[in-house]
Amino acid sequence: MYSNPSSSFMPEEDLLYTILADLKRTVGEYTTATTESSCPAVRQMFTDLTNSTLKMQGELYTLMSQLNMYSTASPALRQEVQKQLQQSQQSQQKLQHFVQQKLGQSAHHAVPQHLVQGQAAQHQPPSVYM
Amino acid sequence: MVYDIFTEGDALMQHYGSQMKPLTGKELEYIVDCISNEDLLVKQSAATAASTSNPAVAQALTHMIHVHEQHMGILLNTIQQHVQLAPTQPTSSQS
Structure with a gap:
């Protein structure tokens, strides 16, 4: 066996970071899709999905930050x-x-x-x- | 819940119903790609939720799974609502 069966294949921090990165990528794709939509209903749908995904990304970032899983960059001088x-x-x-x-x-x-x-x-x- | 816009999906479609156009090939590809993204995010969130021992993380991920599933439903619904508008024969693009 390579690992204990009860442990996950990656540390929790890495798993959450991967989700956060995919949320960021998905927000970008929804934004691009919004700008390239021709049908008003489709554009509105992509706009709503962009906002919803952006909100989730922000919430996950906040949680990870509270759990000291995400170190923010040092402030500019x-x-x-x-x-x-x-x-x-x-x-x-x-x-x-x-x-x-x-x-x-x-x-x-x-x-x-x-x-x-x-x-x-x-x-x-x-x-x-x- | 916070994401109440998604319970109004049908109202949205009714609002834009008169302005609904057939999906372009590009729009269809974006929707399908986005369904694939949502699918991946649900799986990642579920796998992580199953392995965490932190209740706050589990709760957040469970909520996210719910939202991603809603997103997927909206994307699928949009394709479904455009089926009848889609031409059955190739047509020249309009400027």
């Missing part, structure tokens, strides 16, 4: 976060100039002003983050 923020803000400004050049000064911007100018709000940490 503040210096790196600030650097990326600065670069992204510069990109956003360049983008705004580009759009203004293309649409003219009196352009009817589709993007609400509070989203364009609400950079202060972006500094707030999200209330829920996984």
Whole structure:
């Protein structure tokens, strides 16, 4: 015998990780299927199945995290976060100039002003983050 | 339960009934692939639930098995509802 009959063929942690990985893959496939659906009923079905599978993946991740079966990546350093923020803000400004050049000064911007100018709000940490 | 959208599958089909089109070959392949995914997830979840000694894990997996089975039912139901819409002869694709 290679193993004790009462033990599973893989550690529980590995089995759950495999399920989690397959849930992630399945969410991706449901998303792709949604974007490529032609029939409205089929698209709605794939949308619902995407959301349901995503919810399950999140619940399993939370459980594994609580059982110390999933180690999250270490947090990014503040210096790196600030650097990326600065670069992204510069990109956003360049983008705004580009759009203004293309649409003219009196352009009817589709993007609400509070989203364009609400950079202060972006500094707030999200209330829920996984 | 949380996944009450799936008890409304028939209502969904009624809602979109007037907009239902024949399945494209691609849609059919996606649905069949997704059934295969759900089948695998049920088997993995059941095998893991059978081997765990942790009640919380067993409970979570049992719930997941139930949801995956519902997903499979919805996918099968969708194919079934499109059988009558499917042409019996090859047709040229519409733009």
